[in-house]
Amino acid sequence: MKILSSFIAAILVLLSLSSAHAAETVKVAAIFAKTGKTALYNTPALDGIRFAIKELNLQGGVLGKQLELLEFDNQSTALGSKIAAKKAVQSKVIIVFGASWSSHSIAMAPVFQTAKIPMISPLSTNPEVTLVGDYIFRICFIDSFQGKVMAKFALQDMKAKTAGVLINANSKYSEGLAQYFVQNYQNQGGKILFKEHYLDKTADFTPVMEKIKTLQPEIIFLPGRSKDSGLIIKQARNVGISTIFLGGDGWSNDLYKTTGNIIEGNFFSKHWHSDSTNIKSQSFVKKYKNYFSKFVSENALTYDCVFLFADAVHRAGSIDPIKIRDAIAKTQNFQGVTGNISFDKNGDPIKSAVILQFDNGTSVYVKTIKP
Numbered sequence: 001m002k003i004l005s006s007f008i009a010a011i012l013v014l015l016s017l018s019s020a021h022a023a024e025t026v027k028v029a030a031i032f033a034k035t036g037k038t039a040l041y042n043t044p045a046l047d048g049i050r051f052a053i054k055e056l057n058l059q060g061g062v063l064g065k066q067l068e069l070l071e072f073d074n075q076s077t078a079l080g081s082k083i084a085a086k087k088a089v090q091s092k093v094i095i096v097f098g099a100s101w102s103s104h105s106i107a108m109a110p111v112f113q114t115a116k117i118p119m120i121s122p123l124s125t126n127p128e129v130t131l132v133g134d135y136i137f138r139i140c141f142i143d144s145f146q147g148k149v150m151a152k153f154a155l156q157d158m159k160a161k162t163a164g165v166l167i168n169a170n171s172k173y174s175e176g177l178a179q180y181f182v183q184n185y186q187n188q189g190g191k192i193l194f195k196e197h198y199l200d201k202t203a204d205f206t207p208v209m210e211k212i213k214t215l216q217p218e219i220i221f222l223p224g225r226s227k228d229s230g231l232i233i234k235q236a237r238n239v240g241i242s243t244i245f246l247g248g249d250g251w252s253n254d255l256y257k258t259t260g261n262i263i264e265g266n267f268f269s270k271h272w273h274s275d276s277t278n279i280k281s282q283s284f285v286k287k288y289k290n291y292f293s294k295f296v297s298e299n300a301l302t303y304d305c306v307f308l309f310a311d312a313v314h315r316a317g318s319i320d321p322i323k324i325r326d327a328i329a330k331t332q333n334f335q336g337v338t339g340n341i342s343f344d345k346n347g348d349p350i351k352s353a354v355i356l357q358f359d360n361g362t363s364v365y366v367k368t369i370k371p
Contacts, residue, residue: 122138131346
């Protein structure tokens with residue numbers, strides 16, 4: 001009987017400790033593609049969040065509570081994003097990190113706005129994302145700024161007075177970024193010689209190549225993803241067109257897989273580069289150079305999402321999602337890996353962009369352009 005009593009007492013102690021541990025954890029969510037066509041591109045984003053959560057927990061978590069990361073697969077679709085968002089709400093998370101593509105974020109944002117749970121997207125650049133409501137934020141610059149940056153770079157740095165624009169008709173991202181580039185390029189004195197649309201599954205760009213040869217623009221703005229942009233640039237070079245192409249943050253080193261060294265010499269805008277002179281960035285690179293398989297913007301942006309959230313929690317002194325939202329909205333001069341971050345009235349960050357160029361098998365840092 002005495003042994004049984006001791007055993008029961010021990011079990012009660014363990015249950016008590018388990019309950020105490022559970023009470024000291026808070027749930028946060030990450031919604032990205034783990035399956036489907038965007039899964040490969042979302043892996044670095046998830047890596048950045050995982051490492052940030054691990055580091056934050058080693059530092060004591062937030063307000064003495066450890067973070068429990070729940071990962072939801074949006075299956076690379078807008079519908080999957082909405083379903084994942086509802087699951088996150090049911091799981092009673094206090095913050096959501098994601099999604100990557102703007103169409104995915106736009107689909108899930110109303111769910112979190114209604115539930116009054118703050119959401120921070122690391123990569124969705126379409127201005128519509130944060131216009132859903134005051135609980136929706138992003139850590140990346142938006143396409144209106146990105147379009148302005150590339151127009152300025154084309155005119156002031158490349159001295160290109162004429163441009164052509166090629167737009168993926170199946171992509172809101174491509175349509176929007178093209179619009180902002182054209183608007184700013186013309187406002188700054190540049191001349192647009194042509195705007196051509198193409199379909200996502202186009203394989204032969206001969207008509208476009210003929211137009212480029214006839215009109216001879218000094219640069220071509222191509223706001224697509226790596227796959228379609230690579231095919232266009234490869235065909236241009238194969239027919240003897242040497243015009244420099246400019247792209248947006250949809251480009252990456254994956255272009256080398258499609259084009260080989262043909263891509264070299266072209267420029268694009270990005271949120272961050274590991275060669276950035278930012279002190280916080282240099283520290284991040286030194287700390288994690290042996291952990292990430294490659295350093296890309298996704299790593300740094302999602303890392304910043306987590307620590308900006310932690311900063312807001314400490315300023316709010318609470319894990320109440322409503323109070324966290326209020327603190328995020330008031331963020332000014334947060335020292336992030338990707339730059340100093342302050343939010344405007346729409347939940348968009350006021351921060352810099354970097355210009356990169358393809359060279360020697362990779363993308364190299366060219367310059368930083370401030371707002």
